[in-house]
Structures are given as structure tokens and as C-alpha cells.
Amino acid sequence: MKYxxxxxxxxxxxLSNTCxxxxxxxxxGQTWLHSYEEDQDDIQVYRPNSYDFPPSRGRTGFALxxxxxxxxxxxxxxxxxxxxxxxWEYKDKNTVLVHIQGNGHPEQRYTMQVVSLKxxxxxxxxxxxxxx
Numbered sequence: 001m002k003y004x005x006x007x008x009x010x011x012x013x014x015l016s017n018t019c020x021x022x023x024x025x026x027x028x029g030q031t032w033l034h035s036y037e038e039d040q041d042d043i044q045v046y047r048p049n050s051y052d053f054p055p056s057r058g059r060t061g062f063a064l065x066x067x068x069x070x071x072x073x074x075x076x077x078x079x080x081x082x083x084x085x086x087x088w089e090y091k092d093k094n095t096v097l098v099h100i101q102g103n104g105h106p107e108q109r110y111t112m113q114v115v116s117l118k119x120x121x122x123x124x125x126x127x128x129x130x131x132x
Contacts, residue, residue, distance in 0.1 A: 026117055031073070033061035043115055046122040062098075064088050070098050072108075097129060 032046035035053065039045055046061065053059065058075040065071070068087055076082035086100035091111060100108040109129040116123045 026120075027114065027122065028064050028066050031061055031063045031071075032122055033059040033073075035059075038121075042125055043123050044126060046124065048120050051120070064096065070100065072098075072100050 031049040033049050033051070033053065035045045035047045035051070036059075037054065047053070049061065058079065058081075060075060061073040061081075063071040063073075068089060070086040070088040072084040072086065073081040074084060084100050084103065084105060086098060086108070088096050088098045091097050094114045096112045096114070098108070098110050098112060111127050111129050113125040113127075114122070115125055
């Protein structure tokens, strides 16, 4: 009986690790653009840049790469998107710390809590990270 319990616990651990890797694979390595029409309260909605968005005067976005590189896309002075580079790391399994380096722009630090990621719809809560 104790072996059965051990095997059940081991299976749950492996399953949770597999689920995290699947969610991580969906989140990382792709460009997410803000679908602001779908925002609700403090939850921001992002979709892959391949999504057929309705017409807009511009969309901001981001990409998180596996090596810890964060790319933030902001609307450039002459329209289009301007890329700002930074770093990211996990705070916990659903929260990412992002630090966008200045390079001629204000430095930014914030946390991004992944509320859900399903069917290429990413819902996050972003809060400024106050440094001591």
C-alpha cells in the first residue's frame, strides 16, 4: 500500500512538471501583442502576433525568450514598433519578474502574473515592482 501511495505522489509530481513545461512552451519564444479590446478590470489580454486583430492605431507587446531575455514592443515615435531589451526570471510558477533596461528610455521593473493561458489567449496582471 505504501508503494502505491509513493507511485501516486510521483505521478502527480511528474504530471505537474509536464503541465508547467507545456505552459512554458506556449508562453516563451513567441511575440504577444496586447488585445486591449478584451481587457477586463486589471487583467490584460495578449494574443500571438499571428492573430487576426481588428484594425488599431498600434499595439504594444512583448516576447520572453528561454535564455532570460525580455523584449518589450512599444509604439515608436514614427508609428511602427520599437523593441526595448531587458531580462526576465520566474518569481514563482505563475509570476515573472521583468526588468527593461533604459537605453535612452525610462528603466522599467514589473511583475507579470499569468492568470491564464489557454487556446493562444494569454491573460496577465501586471504590477510595478517597487525596488527598495
